[in-house]
Amino acid sequence: MIRKSRKQIFLDGIIFENPLLVLAMGICPAVSVTARVSSGLVMGLSMLFVVLCSNVMISALKRIIPSRVRIPCYMVIIASFVTIARYLITAYLPAFETSLGVYLPLMVVNCAIFGRAEGFASRNSIINSAVDGLGTGAGYTMALVLMGAVRELAGSGTVFGIPVPTGPVKPITVFLFTPGGLFTLGVLIAIARKLTSKGPAEEQKKICLGCPASAACPMNGKGGCER
């Protein structure tokens, strides 16, 4: 394994290995909660909290967790932090509890978090894992905010709830629904791939790295997971 500086680890998470735009991980919450910038931001920050804490915890416990039962162990650790994040939001940001709804507990099965646990935190030092968690979380947050800005502007003509003059162009309401989210994400992924020039093959390898089932999967690392 090539040793990377901490700055490089952090930047990788934000740009070159951006979980959403480059690796296409964690698509479900991204298309569902980004109808407004603010809910995208809160979702991204909860992800940041969970991936940072679970990375640190898993890295600290990496010699204690037996490798055969590591997947359930990671699930319990991640689920605990997800529960903490969920109740913090219920207590301090109750308005977002309804808009994020079921997608907050669903962070447990988010492959972006799992990918960092399995692919990074389980074999790196605590500090490096924390830096990686910060980078991944910040990258995911930025991607969600970007998606939220595009969708809110196109769908309701506002950004952060502030009306933006769009001239004669009327808001296109469909951007606020799931199809609009899928479309926005598709275009953003294409732009990101153009900018970072990563081919589909590279992407597939990374998806397997993040898949919680990869340990049990006969096609691990080769692609074609569903066959």
Place this chain on the structure above:
Amino acid sequence: MKDFFYIIIGAVLVNNVVMVKGLGICPLFGQGNDSRAVHGLSASVLLIMLLSTACAWPVYRFVLVPFGIDYMETIVFVLIIAGLVQLAEILIERFLPGLRGKLGIYLPLTASNCAVLGLLEQNITAGRDLAYSMISALGTGLGFWLVMFLFEGIRSRVDAADIPESFRGTASYLIAASIMGLSFMGLTGLLDGLFGM
């Protein structure tokens, strides 16, 4: 009986788990492109949805709530799903070895499918009773199956098309899925029309 069809049609077409709620999108973009994989995975998801609802609902109602630990629901549900997947795998291996190739190899993938956990959470948040939860599990699983099946056909055409390099793969699948989602949005008024509610 009317309620049964109301819930089923609602879950399959009007509030489709993938196209309207945006859950369980990842399996759409897996690289497998033969219909056997699609049916194997979808059948596993349906099976695990039914089993996990049948387990999670009583556990939540009779264990978590009476002991005041309902905040543990996410952790418990995840473990229930993982345990059932493991159990189903062992049982299929032991008693129905003929199904192993068709169903067994797709079971591990369902443990990480957010549509399954999402269903359990929604059953609890919406305060549904056991019968309602089981029927929505059936409807949600069938809705997932329908979308997987339809999208498999679209995906093979998208793969064959000549599209710009940066749009290949996930990006083009997402846009194709978005257009498919638009057609599901057209079914919004279906329940009112059918049942007059």
